[in-house]
Amino acid sequence: MRKGYVLERILYTVFIFFIVITLNFFIPRIGVEDPAERYYPPQGNLTDTEYSIIKQLTRKQYGFDVSGWQQYLRYLSQLSRGDLGTSLQAGSPKVSTLIAQRLPWTLVLSLSNMLISVTLGLLLGTSAAWNRGKFADRALMNASTVMTALPAFFLALVFSLYMGFEWGWFPAYTEPDMVASFDWSWRAIAQVARNAALPVISMSIGGVISYAQGTRNSVIAVSQEDFITTARAKGMSTRTVKYRHVLRNAMLPIVTSLGMSVSGLIGGSVVIEQIFNWNGMGTLFLTANNTNDYPLMMGIMLFLSSFALLANLVTDLLYSLLDPRVSAGGGRR
Amino acid sequence: MSQDALLLVEGLKVIFPTDAGIIKAVEGIDLAIHPGECLALVGESGCGKSVSSLAILGLLGTPPALVRAQTIRFDGQNLQALNEQQMAQIRGKDIAMIFQDALTALNPVMSIGRQLDEVFLKHCGMNKSQAKEASIEALRAVGVSSPAQRYRQFPHQLSGGMRQRVLIAMAFAASPKLIIADEPTTALDVTIQMQVLEELRAMQRKSGTALMLITHDLCVVNYLADRILVMYSGKIVETGPVKQILKRPAHPYTEGLLTSVPRLDTCNTRFYQIPDQVPNPMNKPSGCHFHPRCSYAGELCKQTMPSLRSLSPQREVRCHFPLQKGKGGDSQHA
Amino acid sequence: MRTTRRKNNLLAKIWHHPQGQVGLILAGLLVFAAVAAPWITPFDPYDVTQRAEKGLAPGWPHLLGTSISTGQDIFSMLIYGARVSLLVGIVTGLAIAFLGAFMGILAGYGGRFWDTLIMRLVDVMLVIPTLPLTIVLTNLFGKSYGMIIFIFTIFGWVGLARVIRSQVLVLKSSNYIKAAQLAGASRRYIMFRHILPGVSNLLIMSTALTSAGIMVAEAGLSFLGLGDPTAISWGKMLAEAQSGGALLFGHWWWIIAPGIGIFLSVFAFMRIGLALEEVFNPRMKRSGMLLRLFKSINGSYIQEVFDAMDDRPETDEAGKEAAP
DSSP states (O other), X not given: OHHXXXXXXXXXXXXXXXXXHHHHHHGGGTTOSOGGGGGXXXXXXXXXXXXXXXXXXXXXXXXXXXXXXXXXXXXXXXXHTTOOOBOSSTTOOBHHHHHHHHHHHHHHHHHHHHHHHHHHHHHHHXXXXXXXXXXXXXXXXXXXXXXXXXXXXXHHHHHIIIIIIITOSSOSSOOTTTTTTOOSSHHHHHXXXXXXXXXXXXXXXXXXXXXXXXXXXXXHHHHTSHHHHHHHHTTOOHHHIIIIIIIHHHHHHHHHHHHHHHHTTTGGGHHHHHHHTOOSHHHHHHHHHHTTOHHHHXXXXXXXXXXXXXXXXXXXXHHHHHOHHHHTSOOOO | OGGGOSEEEEXXXXXXXXXXXXXXXXXXXXEEEOTTOEEEEEOOTTSSHHHHHHHHTTOSOTTTOEEEOSEEEETTEEGGGOOHHHXXXXXXXXXXXXXXXXXXXXXXXXOHHHHHHHHHHHHSOOOHHHHHHHHHHHHHHTTOSSHHHHHHSOGGGXXXXXXXXXHHHHHHTTOXXXXXXXXXXXXXXXXXXXXXXXXXXXXXXXXXXXXXXXXXXXHHHHHHOSEEEEEETTEEEEEEEHHHHHHSOOSHHHHHHHHTSOOSSSOOSSOOOOSSOOOOTTSOOSSSTTGGGOTTOOHHHHHOOXXXXXXXXXXXXXXXXXXXXXSSSSOSOO | OHHHHHHHHHHHHHHHSHHHHHHHHHHHHHHHHHHTHHHHOSSOTTOGXXXXXXXXXXXXXXXXOBOTTTOOBHXXXXXXXXXXXXXXXXXXXXXXXXXXXXXXXXXXXXXXXXXXXXXXXXXXXXXXXXXXXXXXXXXXXXXXXXXXXXXHHHHHHHHHHHHHHHHHHHHHTSHHHHHHHHTTOOHHHHIIIIIHHHHHHHHHHHHHHHHHHHHXXXXXXXXXXXXXXXXXXXXXXXXXXXXXXXXXXXXXXXXXXXXXXXXXHHHHHHHHHHHHHHHHOOXXXXXXXXXXXXXXXXXXXXXXXXXXXXXXXXXXXXXXXXXO
């Protein structure tokens, strides 16, 4: 019964993956007659005939000289070897190499953000739910309405201005030697922490509020269910009821949102990285955009989509472990 | 008579304040249950019977409810004087409850076995393996097939009838002195109802547990109960032994309930229904709450709420013009 | 005709809801500011001849100072910025409402084929990272707010469609739909005359909340420079502030002003949306209200209520008319 569910999810994920790959292939080709035109260098002083030769060579170099179908098949075989393409940057580095360089740095921010958001959010949310109407609850409701209307990047700018420039608590721009001089020493780790502070704080304020609100609502909803009355009628202590019965059920929707936010883990910090000049995937993508480096952009897109797919799969499977109603037939839809 | 009562409740009142008004759910009821007895609390939905049982066990939170009672005494103990921890000791162990809808009454993410084990672990001082044995045995005792397999399953994997049996097993687990069963068979198929009822009756007889049966189904009452309390709109309107009341009801409401039970032995062309609807709990009729629907109502009924009076040593009725005169003594009519 | 009467009642209800009132007033002010911008701003930020000294602090006549980079009046830019936010937010909100409702109803009621197709589409779209894709698309097809509205709509309908579909599934099993089916109503008829009104509450509420969310997203995109480069928007103001050195020189007003603009517009629409939610679902009293109600209850009144339930001692006696 469970094995069937796992298999079904995996197959489905593979299916969606193929659709995503195909989309990724087609998007840069939409609406342009000659998809290679973005790769051509500027004409400059070349004559038309000379330029057309250059164009032909460019097409050949980037594989546009074969038919559409063949391009697609080549693309697939390339992907199957783990090759996400070659960047147009100087030195033609592989997209996968560039991603591998920048990914850990983005993860530093995202994972810290997630950790703080989830733990603080859960604590605040449960405390608000169990103290309904009192200070903790009202404070959360008010904070929630305010914080959802303030975008994280605005907070980032404000923090950058005050905590960074005015008061000098943390660096407002990432120290340029942070990446190059990283050597796993305590000094280096402290440096990373110092630089990551402002970005992480900006992102996690919204995250904490969001998880807290979700947890609170979930706990309140579950507390009103019939089986909680049954548990109390059985004589279970308030503590048992709260933790073993209420929380265990209330956590289910939280796991779902956790899973969904994991998919946005990497792509979501683009703006924040830009503000603080953080050396991660976000800035890589923005640079690619500014230099019209299409292979790099599409390679990153594919990577992000695949990551999101994988995260969804893992979340689904994890959820099915927690909620017995799922694996015995019928998904969460 | 109330001296040897297992559970004695006097003057129980429950209200729910809202900003639209005050909901008067229970308006001062008395009840007494003796060891081994089966008492049925009968009435339509919304008359306050479920609320009463929750109030007795202290399961109504203070928002949203306000509870007052002159006496709530169980086995000599004043339940109102106990704190939450002490009440938790009594719940499940001395007084247990069976709820109506077994699917929502069971924790969906916990196996049946664990939910049963909980009771044994907490109230019977067993360790894990003992509790497991006891749970499987309890499942077998209520007639659940392949109990060892069911032990590991989850509520959604069982049929409605089996789930109800699990609730029954949970209630009887710690051998309580009193079980309150709130509509235990209402959510079941008619075909299953009988089986579950038989199970319930057998277990009650065997263990000598007192049973407070809350229901609107008079057939169930007839099958299981010794005494009956009829409730209407928050008040008790008739009490007495089941056989007497079902044969010769004294309150017009009880008569209405009996008449509306469809019969197979007479050729009626239509079903009888008590006219109109149950009163809005925020806005009850003046005087006797039942008068708008009562075919015997008089002027007095619109003005004054009748008191609960004895009709005989075993029967009481709350009516200005009861349908039975009672065996001598307190007759209302010349 | 039926729907306009409904809308009038709806507006009245939101107005009477305390928080809804705040939302409506704020939204009204913002719309006014956006529409009347050319007349109410002291300076025209588009007019190059009206540039003043660069980097002025707030004072007179530049209430919020001037930008460091170009010397434009920040207050005027703030007013003009409302145009983009409100336009993008509301138009996208409506577009998403239409598309989401259409897809949701089709998926929920149109049969298994459409349901499967649409749900697969939803799964694919959920996986694609929206911000990077927006960046790619604006790169490929040009930067404009029309493009942004388009992209938001293409991605935004997904969440709404799922919610609408769930609601449709609930409605599908309700008795009055079954009755209509039995009466021989065509699928299309049922979809328009029964299902659509059934989800209209949800739709209206979602539109308000979605618009609020879109405004936040638009600010982010404008900040990254993906919107129309010639238009003034709050996000763009923040970007200019950052690149123009507001952080460096501590010109906090240049940063705070557009931030407050974003905050107010999002807050207004969220308030309206939440007020709508409470108007449509009065089920759960907000926790604070219930507790306050209990605290404010008059103890002696409650005692009276309880006492009134007791049986009176017998005053009337036998001798009344016998029952008929």
